[in-house]
Amino acid sequence: MTESRLTGATAMVKSLESQGVEVIFGLPGGAALPIYDELAKSKIKHILTRHEQGAAHMADGYARASGKVGVCLATSGPGATNLVTGLATAYMDSSAVVAITGQVPRSMIGNDAFQEVDITGITIPITKHNYLVKGAADLPHIIEQAFFLASTGRKGPVLIDIPRDVQLEDFSPDRVKRAPLEGYNPTIEGHPRQITKAAQLIKSAQTPLLITGGGVFHSDSSEDLQNLAEKADIPVVNTLTGKSTFPNSHDLYFGMLGYHGTVVANTAVSEADVIVAVGVRFGDRTTGPLPTFAKQAKLIHIDIDPAEISKNVPSYLPIVGDAKNILSQLGELLPEMKHRDWICHLKEISKAHPLPAKMVGVSTPNILCILQEIVKDAVLVTDVGKHQMFAAHYISVESPRSFITSGGLGTMGFGVPAAIGVKVARPDRTVIDIAGDGSFMMTCNQIATAVQYNIPICVLVMNDYCLGMIHQLQDVFYGKRYEACNFDKSVDYAKLAESMGAVGIRVTEQKQIKGAIEKGLSCGKPCVIDFVLEDNSNVYPMVTGSSLLEYRE
Amino acid sequence: MRHTISILCDDTPGVLTRISSLFSRRGFNIESLSVGHTETPGKSRFTIVVEGDEKILEQVRKQLQKLVHVIKAWGISQEESVEREHALLKIQMSEKQRGEILQIITAVQARIVDSSNRTWILEVTGDTSAIDNAFNLFRHYKIIESIRTGKISLERGSGKAAKK
Ligand SMILES: Cc1ncc(C[n+]2csc(CCOP(=O)(O)OP(=O)(O)O)c2C)c(N)n1
Secondary structure, X not given: OOOXXXXXXXXXXXXXXXXXXXXXXXXXXXHHHHHHHHHOOOOOEEEEOOOHHHHHHHHHHHHHXXXXXXXXXXXXXXXXXXXXXXXXXXXXXXXXEEEEEEXXXXXHOOOOOOOOXXXXXXXXXXXXXXXXXXXXXXHHHHHHHHHHHHHOOOOOOEEEEEEHHHHHOEEOHHHOOOOOOOOOOOOOOOXXXXXXXXXXXXXXXXXXXXXXXXXXXXXXXXXXXXXXXXXXXXXXXXXXXXXXXXXXXXXXXEEEOOOOOOHHHHHHHHHOOEEEEEOOOOOHHHHOOHHHOXXXXXXXXXXXXXXXOOOOOOOOEEEEOOHHHHHHHHHXXXXXXXXXXXXXXXXXXXXXXXXXXXXXXXXXXXXXXXXXXXXXXXXXXXXXXXXXXXXXXXXXXXXXXXXXXXXXXXXXXXXXXXXXXXXXXXXXXXXXXXXXXXXXXXXXXXXXXXXXXXXXXXXXXXXXXXXXXXXXXXXXXXXXXXXXXXXXXXXXXXXXXHHOOOEEEEEOOHHHHHHHHHHHHHOOOOEEEEEEOOOOOOOOOEEXXXXXXXXXX | OXXXXXXXXXXXXXXXXXXXHHHHOOOOOEEEEEEEEOOOOOEEEEEEEEEOOHHHXXXXXXXXXXXXXXXXXXXXXXXXXXXXXXXXXXXXXXXXXXXXXXXHHHHOOOEEEXXXXXXXXXXXXXXXXXXXXXXXXXXXXXXXXXXXXXXXXXXXXXXXXXXX
């Protein structure tokens, strides 16, 4: 190799550096070792995870918390397939992740070589785009393109599969190949005429409502949203992933809508005459039964992805583009308005339907309320299940990118690794994972990762010795037949954490809750608190009928 | 209802899989699909015919448009376009049948592109119904094998549809 020539692996790592990558989450294998050998010489930090699914969730958490691209790295075959759940999770929630996988050498592809898997084929439906790299000279450009794709338009994961011999192949940098992206032109600017029409429609509304989703935080438009809501005096409800898009203590905030939404949010949706939905894809958990959803409203749908317009809910006035521009323009066009009657009406509903849980004992709502009093402005990460819904209701978050959860895919096991990624991105913030025992067990191996790299996350395990959400569904809909739902009581999560070098605390009585959380947050180490729940009530409200207004609470 | 979708895309490995999986995922059976190079190097054009719900199909079209390698995907209406399909039929006949078959060949404007002892390979071009019609007429004889290209469509008028 002459001086001016590069290998694929060198070029790749250099490209990652020039993309500003500071950290990669991964786990090596034979087909990725040339890359690892180059990483050893780079200033990019590599975090060795205990399982590749976790690496993908970490990259995802990193991306969601920072707004930058998260990067994960795995070997061919099983390494690559282990990424799949993480990539699908990132895809469903539009998270900017770049995944790099090793592949068997080009000459062996298609021959069922050892640890060969067609990962580009497998991930077509769960990535925004993917590449199988055919030659080292393509690499610099592909990396650049992958980062561009992942982080622009509607964000999403992009996978790059690199055969081992491509990693080793050397090439002359002036031979770098470029392929333009003619078919990729995301619409950023909202159409001015649509924005003007939207302003008129909002002006004419008596009972307007803003629904905010994950798109608001992906476009960093919380401030513009708040300006608009305040100026035009419009109440705000959010989807699960949109929770941290609007200060939860705000006078105009009415909580989460949907299947597990608050009564007031769901009533607001049903009574609104104009709905401005921003960065929401109207997933079924948000809308409940479609035929009855927001029947009285004219929908203004703001989204960067034209395929979301009228996909599930017909939109009266679509505006395709980046929410930030659109919201700020809308805000300027609108006059100061007042909708006090409407808001008072909603406040009355809110008062008449408080969240039902009793705040006593070692119960998830009680723990969350105590947590709320102790920490201000932490980043909350959740797993999936009842605890996730409790967290959405009982924790109030005030700043953007502070509530990170797997919304679209509902991936149990997201919490611990995502929290690690979040903490790596935002070492300045307190990062707390609210987990269920079922979810925790799926990726708790990554506590060892947190310990090894001293990433002090605090995991609160809501331990009900069962798959709580399944228990609830079986309770309500399956005649209390709790099939395949209960765990035996063999695991002590505090000891499990201790065995990995983390701080472990077990809580069995109400009076221990506060001290345990305080200790967990101040110990400066990764910490797992095992809350053995005394009360395992169902999480309500829950929609049980054919509209959002038929619910149990 | 039957729909025709035209797709202009990069000519690159995997693009067919990406396109077709968006249809199959939603339960559409692709009735015909034809693809070939265009006047622009590196670009291919697909014509896909599917039967199904219009609303779901519009969703498929939008998803197609999202594929990085797809430059444009759009629906084509039958009235506003020229449609062609091509078929080859290998027909076996007796001495007696030759005359009749020749008459049909003239009627449907088919051509004999290969002939051996007792078989001819016929070529027919036309819109889908013309091809259907030819098949119906030749069905009374022994078709040994046959193949159709699937439809290709181009919109009438002077404009370039993909530029619209
Ligand atoms: C990977 C995965 N498998 C299965 C499910 C289905 N599921 C949804 S919630 C749930 C139970 C979650 O239990 P746990 O983590 O203990 O939380 P809890 O509901 O008890 O708060 C299950 C099994 C899922 N969402 N993800």
